[in-house]
Amino acid sequence: MLNVVGNLPMTVDWTDTATAIAARIADCATAHDADDSFVAEGFDALEEAGFFAALVPAELGGGGASVGEICDAIRIIGASCGSTALAAAMHSHIVAVAAWRWQHMGAPTDGLMKRIVAEKLKLVSSGGSDWLKSAGTMEKVEGGYRLTARKAFASGSPTGDLLMTSAVYDDPEEGPTVLHFAAPLKGEGVSIASTWQTMGMRGTGSDDVVFDGVFIPDAGIAGKRPQGEWHMLFHIVSMIAFALIYAAYVGVAEGARTRALELARKRPADPMLAQLAGEMENALLTARLAHRRMVEIAETGTPGPETTSEAMQLRTLVGRNAIDTVAKAMEVAGGAAFYRKVGLERAFRDIQAARFHPMQEKPQLDFTGRVALGWDING
Secondary structure (H helix, E strand, C coil): CCCEECCEECCCCHHHHHHHHHHHHHHHHHHHHHHCCCCHHHHHHHHHCCHHHCCCCHHHCCCCCCHHHHHHHHHHHHHHCHHHHHHHHHHHHHHHHHHHHHHHHCCCCHHHHHHHHHHCCCEEECHHHHCCCCCCEEEEECCEEEEEEEEEEECCCCCCCEEEEEEEEEECCCEEEEEEEEEECCCCCEEEECCCCCCCCCCCCCEEEEEEEEEEEHHHEEEEEECCCCCHHHHHHHHHHHHHHHHHHHHHHHHHHHHHHHHHCCCCCCHHHHHHHHHHHHHHHHHHHHHHHHHHHHHHCCCCHHHHHHHHHHHHHHHHHHHHHHHHHHHHHHHHHHCHHHCHHHHHHHHHHHHCCCCCHHHHHHHHHHHHHCCCCCC
């Protein structure tokens, strides 16, 4: 008899589970890419497998999976459907950060994680559009605040329950202050604007979420910080989140490489083709090695400027080499790659999104340089 924790098996082979899910949703990926629709089948399959509670510690009723296990699952799914992988990673990184804070800092994030298990919550992040400065306003009212904001890049918003977000309160004593909280994605004053018509990753449902005076109680404020300045929370996020997010892009690159080789093996032997394949292999190996180090940092690192610098350097290396891998895959496949039915064209578009997550390459270079020189990281 299988022992269970909550409603989840105590141990799940996420490699096998992800492989089965990837095969199940492969045919749907093309359709969602064609009409900009959300990858509902992928999320349904993940929910059936207990994925959304997988990173919740077993003591709190979750799956107790490691960051590395879930990165592998996201990577495998990404080879089949980049949108499912990326949207799933956005939920996963929030849970991973909450688990780390509870385990290592005694932070009161256990209530959220228990709710994820009991209520089967799916979390959505606005971090990519907010980062250090945040956006939107908080107006102080009796018992809490009124939130007015428009949050972009909210991956998974069609099916999400809570947006883990922030907004700016103009504190009369402390000045512009960023407040962090969970906002409901359903209810009065909340609407989803269908803005996600993009080059790639079209199935992530990364629409804008609009809040029109939504009440956030005082008790719902999870933290606050000065606007625009580095805070320990962001060092924790940088240490953990991007290993999960960029697992999706490594997966897209691996899927493109596999398809390109399938096509190239049907062609006559050609030294030039071999060299192109070798360049593709070098780029993919670089992305894989850099991502492996990202996972090591996420699982064993100590948050702080030095760790953030390395994690962001790796984010740049993974993104750049994943993009290069897919570009080389197009060359290896030859003219066939230009046809949508082959799948490489979609991978080429999807992989471009790796450019746009924080910290983008130029800000990363500035941050890394400041850390190396011993300068103030807040500029």
